[in-house]
Amino acid sequence: MKIMNCPLNGPRNISEFVWGGEVKPMPDPAATSDQDWAEWLFLENNEAGIVREWWCHVPTSFWFIAERNTVTDEILKTYPAGDVFKSRVDFAAKAEKQS
Template identity: 80%
Template structure:
């Protein structure tokens, strides 16, 4: 049985988790075009070696970050996302968004 250490719930069976993609810097929402935004959302670098990834403990909906060697599938470290992301990003509404036509 493979076990992952959840920062909130402790060691759990890997079947309780869902992978959420690579941790990567978000482009400036005010200055990025649709093509670049879509690339950030949907494309992964997919580099071999140790990567930082989003993981979710599904029973509690707790999102955290894991460092994992994707060659050996070894989970090196897990920690709360607040260790990396400590500020909130504000999104401005686009003009005309949400208005009925």
């Protein structure tokens, strides 16, 4: 049985989690084309080695970041997303500026 350490709930069976994609910088919503948004949303780098990824603990809907070696599938570290992202994007304010 594979165990992942959830930053909120502690060690849990891997079956309780879903993968959410790579952690990557978000493009500027006000200056990005539809094509660039689609690429950012749906295309992954799929690099071999250590990557930062979004994971969700499904029973609690808690999203966090894990560092995982994609070659060995070893989970090296998990931590709350707030450790990386210190502020939220205000999409409503950006939409008003475009109007």
